[in-house]
Amino acid sequence: MSQASADFRLHDFHGGLALDGHKAVSLEVPLASAGLPERVYVPIGQHQGEAGDLLLGPGDQVLAGQALTSSADDFEVPAHAPCSGTVVGLCERPASHPPGSRRRCIEILNDGRDEWVAPTPLKHWAECPSGKIVDHLHAMGLVGLGGAMFPTAAKLRGPWGAIHTLILNGAECEPWISCDEMLMRTRPEAVIRGGQVLAAAVAAERVIIAVEDDMDGIADALKKALAQQHGSLEMVIVEVPSVYPQGGERQLIETLTGLQVPGDGLPQDIGLLCHNVATAAAASDAVVHGRPLTERIVTVTGPGIQRPCNLRAAVGTPVAHLVAAAGGYRDGVQRLVLGGPMSGTALSSDEVVLTKGSHCVLALTDQELAPRPEPMPCINCGDCVAVCPASLMPQLLFRALAADRHEQARDLSLLECIECGCCAQVCPSQIPLVDYYRHGKARLGLKDLDQRRAALAKRRYEAREQRLAQQQADREARRRARAERLQKAGGARDEIQAAIERAKAKKRSGD
Numbered sequence: 314m315s316q317a318s319a320d321f322r323l324h325d326f327h328g329g330l331a332l333d334g335h336k337a338v339s340l341e342v343p344l345a346s347a348g349l350p351e352r353v354y355v356p357i358g359q360h361q362g363e364a365g366d367l368l369l370g371p372g373d374q375v376l377a378g379q380a381l382t383s384s385a386d387d388f389e390v391p392a393h394a395p396c397s398g399t400v401v402g403l404c405e406r407p408a409s410h411p412p413g414s415r416r417r418c419i420e421i422l423n424d425g426r427d428e429w430v431a432p433t434p435l436k437h438w439a440e441c442p443s444g445k446i447v448d449h450l451h452a453m454g455l456v457g458l459g460g461a462m463f464p465t466a467a468k469l470r471g472p473w474g475a476i477h478t479l480i481l482n483g484a485e486c487e488p489w490i491s492c493d494e495m496l497m498r499t500r501p502e503a504v505i506r507g508g509q510v511l512a513a514a515v516a517a518e519r520v521i522i523a524v525e526d527d528m529d530g531i532a533d534a535l536k537k538a539l540a541q542q543h544g545s546l547e548m549v550i551v552e553v554p555s556v557y558p559q560g561g562e563r564q565l566i567e568t569l570t571g572l573q574v575p576g577d578g579l580p581q582d583i584g585l586l587c588h589n590v591a592t593a594a595a596a597s598d599a600v601v602h603g604r605p606l607t608e609r610i611v612t613v614t615g616p617g618i619q620r621p622c623n624l625r626a627a628v629g630t631p632v633a634h635l636v637a638a639a640g641g642y643r644d645g646v647q648r649l650v651l652g653g654p655m656s657g658t659a660l661s662s663d664e665v666v667l668t669k670g671s672h673c674v675l676a677l678t679d680q681e682l683a684p685r686p687e688p689m690p691c692i693n694c695g696d697c698v699a700v701c702p703a704s705l706m707p708q709l710l711f712r713a714l715a716a717d718r719h720e721q722a723r724d725l726s727l728l729e730c731i732e733c734g735c736c737a738q739v740c741p742s743q744i745p746l747v748d749y750y751r752h753g754k755a756r757l758g759l760k761d762l763d764q765r766r767a768a769l770a771k772r773r774y775e776a777r778e779q780r781l782a783q784q785q786a787d788r789e790a791r792r793r794a795r796a797e798r799l800q801k802a803g804g805a806r807d808e809i810q811a812a813i814e815r816a817k818a819k820k821r822s823g824d
Contacts, residue, residue, distance in 0.1 A: 321551050324571040326564040328702040329556040330735050332655075334527065336491040339614040339621040344499050346625045347611075347638040349396050349427070353629035354406050354418035357382050357392055359668040360456045361463050365389040367419070371402040378430040378605050381419050384451065387467040391454050394421055395607040395627035397428040406631075407662045409651045409671075418629065418666060432603030439513060439544075444470070446514040446600065453599035454606040454669075459560075459589035460652065462670035465596070468588075469514045473581035479517040480569060480580075481508050483524040483531070483590040484553055486560040487653025490673040492610040493590050495623040497524065497531045500594055501538035505548070507593030510600050512546055515586055519547035521569055522590070525559065526552040557655065558733040562587045564702050576729050591672075606669060613639040617646035617676030626667055632674055633663040645678040655734040689742040697736035697746065703729050707736040707746055714753040719760065722753050730754070 358364035365382035369375060375394045384391045401420040408416040435441060435449045451466035459482060481504065485493045497504055508520045524531045535550045542548075553559055553568050563574045566585055574580050580587050591609060598604045607628055614621035619640030626635055632649065636642060650657040651665065652673055697707035705726055713722040730750045737746040 321549065322571075323551070323553060324568055326567040326702055327704045328700040328735060329558065329564070330700055330738060331555070332486075332488045332557045334555070335489045335614070336485075336494065339489070339491045339612050339623055340495065340498075342620065342622045344495050344610065344623050344625065345638075347627070347630060347635055349423050349425075349627055350630055350634045351423055352401070353395055353421050353423060353627060354404065354631070354666045355381060355392050355394065355421065355629035356406075356416050356418050356666065356668050357403075358417065359392065359462060359628070359670065360390040361388070361461065363389050364417075365391060367403070369400045369419075371400055373400045374398075375400055375421060376428050376430045378432075378607060380452075380454075380605075387451060387464055387470060390456055390464050390466075391452065391605075392419070392628075393454050393605040393607050395629055396421060396423045397426050398422045398424040407660075407665050409660055409665050410658045413661065416666075421629070434603035435600045438510065438600045441513075443514050443516060446510065450510075450514070450596055450599055453595075453604070455592065455595055455599060456606070456669050457589060458591035458595060458609060458669060458672070460670045460672060462668065465588075465592060468586070469511070471581060473579075475584060476515040476581060476586045477518050477584045478570075478586070479508065479512045479515065479520045480566065480585060480587040481511075481520060481522040481590050481593050482560060482562065482565055482587055483522060483528075484560040484565055485525065485528075486555070486557045487655055487657075487673070488557075489614050489675050490612050490653050491614075492612045492623055492672050494528050494531060495612075496591055496594055496610050497528070498534060501531075501534040502541070503594040503597045504535065504590050505538045505542055506601060507590075507595070507597035508548060509542070509544065509546060510596045511586075511588055511593055517586065519549065522548065522550045523553050523565055523569060524550070525555045527555045528552075557735070558702055558731065561702060561731055561733065563731075576726060609667075609669060609672070611635060611667065611671060612673040614673065615650075615676040616678045616681060617643050619643055628667055628669055630667045631663065632660065632665050632667070635667070635674055636663060636676070642676060643678065645680070646676050647679045647682050648677045650675040650677065655738070656732060685745070686743045688744045691742055691744060694741060696739045696741065700735040700739050702733060702735065703731055705730060710753075711744060711746055711749055714749045719753055719756050723757055727753055727757070 365384045368380055368383055376397045377394055379394045381392045381394055399422045401422055404418055404420045405415040406418050408414040438446060447466050447469045455465035456462040483493055483497055512520050522535060532550050532552050539548055558564055566580055567573055572583055595606050608625055610623050611626045612623050613635050622639050624635060624638055649660040649663055651660055651671060652658055691708055693708055701707055710722050710725050710727055732747055734747050740746060
């Protein structure tokens with residue numbers, strides 16, 4: 314296995330910002346466990362795709378690691394119990410997005426015994442067919458842990474061509490989030506082994522593990538873990554500049570390879586596959602140890618937290634429990650954010666529960682949330698254009714959306730916006746640009762949905778009309794056929810009647 318070389322050529326992506334980092338406050342203390350709450354609320358739809366059918370009902374006993382939902386395909390990812398106990402039933406809990414929404418969850422009363430199902434590792438996985446590895450990862454409930462929660466099996470088994478390079482994304486560019494750094498610091502061997510597993514699942518020829526250059530000691534820890542592994546797979550550890558949003562998939566790919574993913578395409582279209590380092594560690598746990606995905610590392614931090622830290626937390630844990638495990642709130646907390654300050658989502662309540670994609674809980678005080686000045690007219694300064702990592706024209710997008718010209722915004726590549734917030738950060742007019750883009754995307758999404766519904770209704774109407782016309786034609790054909798039979802039967806009846814009369818006459822003559 315190869316290690317990082319100093320001559321690995323890096324490239325630049327357009328735009329981006331250098332942000333002040335605040336990771337140290339949560340990295341100063343060792344990784345700890347948040348512990349299990351009295352009740353957990355496991356979301357049944359915590360991935361991009363449909364939720365499977367429930368396997369358990371109220372009153373059923375459950376063991377930690379036991380599957381709670383079924384799965385019919387790669388886009389139905391099973392959920393697993395993070396603790397042993399009793400299934401209370403289905404309930405609804407506040408969701409992080411969209412605001413005011415609720416999420417269906419399986420409520421489990423924790424019995425405190427932490428009894429697990431028997432582990433099911435995939436033995437001799439390095440010699441298994443790739444499909445068998447993917448099947449196992451799917452059964453263990455793996456989704457992308459970088460935040461998007463795209464089903465891992467669907468990403469590995471998609472209808473793409475050959476994947477030659479697997480990229481493990483350890484570039485944690487949000488200024489407060491440090492869960493991936495803590496993972497690589499405490500479990501570098503799991504990241505390396507998980508990279509081998511994911512590479513085997515797609516027959517990739519090499520693996521690139523990207524970490525930021527300000528992550529002290531992380532590259533060395535990964536190199537040391539890599540040196541202890543055996544095999545012919547090429548693995549390279551690369552330090553990339555700490556520029557936001559370096560952790561964006563497309564930006565990281567451009568930094569590492571110089572290639573740009575097509576706007577309407579995927580990394581797989583150019584032979585690349587990108588996974589988060591936490592997903593790799595979860596793949597290692599699933600294949601080597603047979604443990605399903607039931608917990609993750611979460612950064613609980615911000616000026617509003619007493620003891621900022623990273624916690625191992627069970628999926629389905631309420632945010633309030635995580636905050637309590639971090640010492641509780643400080644005075645003056647005004648806002649909770651799931652994720653980072655640049656691209657995170659404000660929470661309506663700390664009753665929101667942890668999903669597989671939840672990587673940070675950020676508590677901000679009134680000092681960080683000074684009232685936003687009233688937006689002023691755009692002065693067309695071009696600052697937003699200079700920092701946009703997607704190479705868009707933010708000011709033109711804003712004008713189109715402000716005038717409700719959503720199709721024009723679509724033509725200006727609105728859907729390629731990654732909502733990183735760089736443009737709003739530098740706007741001297743204090744225009745909430747990302748709010749416009751999110752609203753515009755939602756409007757276009759609803760319009761596209763309406764169009765799909767209208768097209769479906771049209772197809773249904775046309776199919777109904779065709780079915781009714783066919784039924785009418787069938788009835789007419791049957792009527793004509795019956796008339797013809799009756800006409801033919803009329804002559805036949807005359808002959809039959811004549812025969813009967815002859816028989817009667819013959820009988821009378823015989824008498």
